[in-house]
Amino acid sequence: MNAALPTTTFQVRKAALSQTRWHTGAPIPLVPGQVRLGIQSFAFTANNITYAAFGDAMHYWQFFPTGDEAWGCIPVWGFATVTESLCEGLAVGEKFYGYYPMASELVMQPVRITPAGFFDGAVHRQALPVVYNQYMRCSTDSFYEAATEDVQSLLRPLFTTSFLIDDFLADNDFFGGGTTLLLSSASSKTAYGTAFQLAKRKGLEVIGLTSPGNQAFCESLGCYSRVLAYDALDSIAAGTPSIYVDFAGNAGLRRRIHERFGALRHDCAIGGTHVDELAAQGSTRTLPGPRPVLFFAPAQAKKRITDWGAKAFGLQLAQAWQDFIRQVTGTRPPWLVPQRHAGQAPLQAVYSEVLAGKGDPRTGHILLP
Structure with missing residues (x-):
């Protein structure tokens, strides 16, 4: 990408996510120590x-501020290439995997540069979770394979969360006997990654909850003990010791689960794709049973890096990732089929589809800005 070209950014109104705009601005001139990365591709999923x-x-919203408090830039995971460098140790043409804006480029202040990559040392990112500030050099990244680049964009950050959810629940001894796990939005990538991990453990029943239209897809994955439509909750005994792992943020479903299962041990809130119901979640104080607790993956990652050491943590995660990817790509039909979209109009269409919770769960969207 020519550094003289304007920078384009896809922005959403924070208070009304269906409202979007494209912002075009002059490129930021580099100062010594900075690099410019041209963003090549990124995944867009319900996680975003x-x-x-x-x-x-x-x-x-703080990772990539727009300069206008009413508008935000949604972070995404993908790949970018250095197009201009005033930083020793980072050469033009090198490719990096990491956390990017929905934009054509990003200027960063690399620090802690190693053969593995670097961290963005920008002042506004210093107080933010370090896991989002790390950029991996593809030439040395043990996770990277050119042939599965799109799958990595789509699943690597989500599977990391899945790995940590499974580890968090086990680390807490499944909250004293929650042997049945209810996973909402079972067709979502983070949910089935979590189910894949949980299925390795003995003595657990992992029930996927989904819409009738996605039930056959979820059953085809083979990682759930059984899959139920949301209206079939009554088929589970009300006294079952259980844990609810919520990937959707559906306030009505949460209330039904709390009111039905008197032996609910824990309510683990992961996602919030039902954006029209977020306001209703403020009334969780009236729910019977345990209060919902928001799971924050970086906190569990930090704990395990402290417990195990960074190298051991990385090795365990890498092994789990390789096992998962073999299952995702080796099954016929594959669990996930990447689909590429180039340009502003296709990007807008994908955003609207994912925001509305529509689309084929077997399709993974890769956007080329």
Whole structure:
């Protein structure tokens, strides 16, 4: 990408996520120590809608500020290439995997540069979770394979969350006997990644909850003990010791689960794709049983890095990732089929589809800005 070209950014109104705009601005001139990366491709999934839905509460809007408090830039995971460098140790043409804006480019201030990559040392990112500030050099990244680049964009950040959810629940001894796990939005990538991990553990029943239209897809994955439509909750015994792992943020479903299962041990809130119901979640104080607790993956990652050491943590995650990817890509039909979209109009269409919770769960959207 020519550094003289304007920078384009896809922005959403924070208070009304269906309202979007494209912003075009002059490129930022580099100062010594900085690099410019041209963003090549990134994934867009329901996870990114969660970033927007919790943009204020979890500080996701702060990663790539727009300069206008009413408008935000949703973070995404993908690949970018250095197009201009005034930073020793980072050469033009090198490719990096990491956390990017929905934009054509990003200027960063690399620090802690190693053969593995670097961290963005920009002042406004210093107080934000370090896991989002790390950029991996593809030439040395043990996760990277050119042939599965799109799958990595789509699943790597989500599976990391899945790995940590499974580890968090086990680390807490499944909250004293929650041997049945109810996973909402079972067709979502983070949910079935979590189910894949949980299925390795003995003595657990992992029930996927989904819409009738996605039930056959979820059953085809083979990682759930059984799959139920949302209206079939009554087929589970009310006294079952259980844990609810919520990937959708559906306030009505949460209330039904709390009111039915008197032996509910824990309510683990993961996602918020039902953005029209977020306001209703403020009334969780009236729910019977345990209060919903928002799961924050970076906190569990930090704990395990402290417990195990960074190298051991990385090795365990990498092994789990390789097992997962073999299952996702090796099954016929594959669990996930990447689909590429180039340009502003297709990007807008994908955003609207994912925001509305529509689309084929077997399709993974890769956007080329």
